Amino acid sequence: MTVLPRLRFKTTLDLYRCLAVPLLITGCTAIPTSLNPIAVSLQYKTMASPGEFPAVPACAAFSGIQVADARLAKTIGKRYVETNPSISAPISASSDVATWVKAGAADAAQRVGISQKSSAPVLRITVRQIVLSENVARRSGYEGRISITAELVRKGDGVCWQDRFEGSSENYGYSGTAENYQETLNHALDRAMIRLLGDPGFQRNICSCGG
Numbered sequence: 560m561t562v563l564p565r566l567r568f569k570t571t572l573d574l575y576r577c578l579a580v581p582l583l584i585t586g587c588t589a590i591p592t593s594l595n596p597i598a599v600s601l602q603y604k605t606m607a608s609p610g611e612f613p614a615v616p617a618c619a620a621f622s623g624i625q626v627a628d629a630r631l632a633k634t635i636g637k638r639y640v641e642t643n644p645s646i647s648a649p650i651s652a653s654s655d656v657a658t659w660v661k662a663g664a665a666d667a668a669q670r671v672g673i674s675q676k677s678s679a680p681v682l683r684i685t686v687r688q689i690v691l692s693e694n695v696a697r698r699s700g701y702e703g704r705i706s707i708t709a710e711l712v713r714k715g716d717g718v719c720w721q722d723r724f725e726g727s728s729e730n731y732g733y734s735g736t737a738e739n740y741q742e743t744l745n746h747a748l749d750r751a752m753i754r755l756l757g758d759p760g761f762q763r764n765i766c767s768c769g770g
Contacts, residue, residue, distance in 0.1 A: 590696055591734075594638050594648040599691075599740045601652055601659035605666055606728070606746035613757035615671045618766040620679035622714075624668065626661040628686045635744075636691030638699075638735070650691055650740070660686055660707070660748060667752035673765075680711040680719060680768040687723070691744060693734070701730035703743035709755050711768045719768035720760050726751030 635656075639647040652659075664684055688706040693699050710721040728746035732739045755761060 590642060591640060592646065594640065594646060594695065595735070596648045597638065597650045597693075597735055597740070598653040599635070599650060599737060599744075600654045601656065601744065602654070602741055603659055603662035603666065603748070604741070604745055605663075605670075605749060606742055607749035607753060609670070611749070611753055612667065612670050613753065615673060615756060616762060616766050617672075619672070620674045620676040620765075620769070621668060621682050622675065622677050622679045622769070624661055624664050624682045624684070626657040626664065626684045626686065628655075628657045628660075630656070630686060630688060635689045636693070636703075638693035638695055641694050641696040641700075650693065652689075656686055656689065660684060660705075663745065663748040664752055667749065667756060671756055673756075676769070678714075678769045680713050680765070683710040683712050684708070689744070691740065693740075695734050698732060699734040699739065701732070701739055701743040703728050703730075703747040705744065705747045705751050707751055707755075709761075711761070711764055713768050720764040722755075722758060722760060724751045724754045724758070726754065 634649045634651045636650040637647050638650055664682065668682070685708045686705070687708060688704070690704045692702045704725060704727040706723065706725045708721065708723045711719045713719055726747040726749065728743050728750065730739055730743040730746070
């Protein structure tokens with residue numbers, strides 16, 4: 560016969576939540592008392608729906624996309640325990656951030672129909688900040704934000720347009736899983752690119768910047 564451990568609950572609601580789990584034989588999952596650092600491999604996959612991407616002028620084209628990572632702090636975030644935020648651990652990227660952002664930018668450009676022409680301007684993106692947080696309880700809440708600057712640069716290095724954009728997202732699921740980190744940041748990147756491509760200044764200059 561299985562002997563169940565004696566569980567203590569702070570509230571009646573906690574008791575009901577525990578009893579509601581099907582086939583419970585070992586008690587509710589405990590809230591952690593320590594956290595391990597996490598290194599995330601950033602792999603781009605579109606999270607935004609097709610309808611979120613803006614229309615762009617038919618003449619829109621790039622000769623290329625360049626991405627630089629200007630962040631001073633190379634960690635990308637922090638995980639912490641909901642009931643005791645002093646229990647925390649860093650989140651870092653185990654892959655190249657600029658390569659990940661370039662993949663997202665290229666995918667977004669392709670989705671809205673931006674073509675590639677040698678006479679067209681270069682889209683130059685600089686990563687200014689990445690913030691990822693994981694709020695750990697029995698499951699985890701995730702929040703992600705990315706801040707970038709973008710420029711349209713014609714041949715000869717003349718800047719036609721520039722601006723700053725942010726994208727943010729939220730997620731929920733199992734704690735410490737690579738998929739949840741990736742989904743959260745990919746959605747934030749999608750939203751930053753959607754704002755960039757839909758920006759009135761970008762849309763006014765994209766066709767004329769190539770001269």
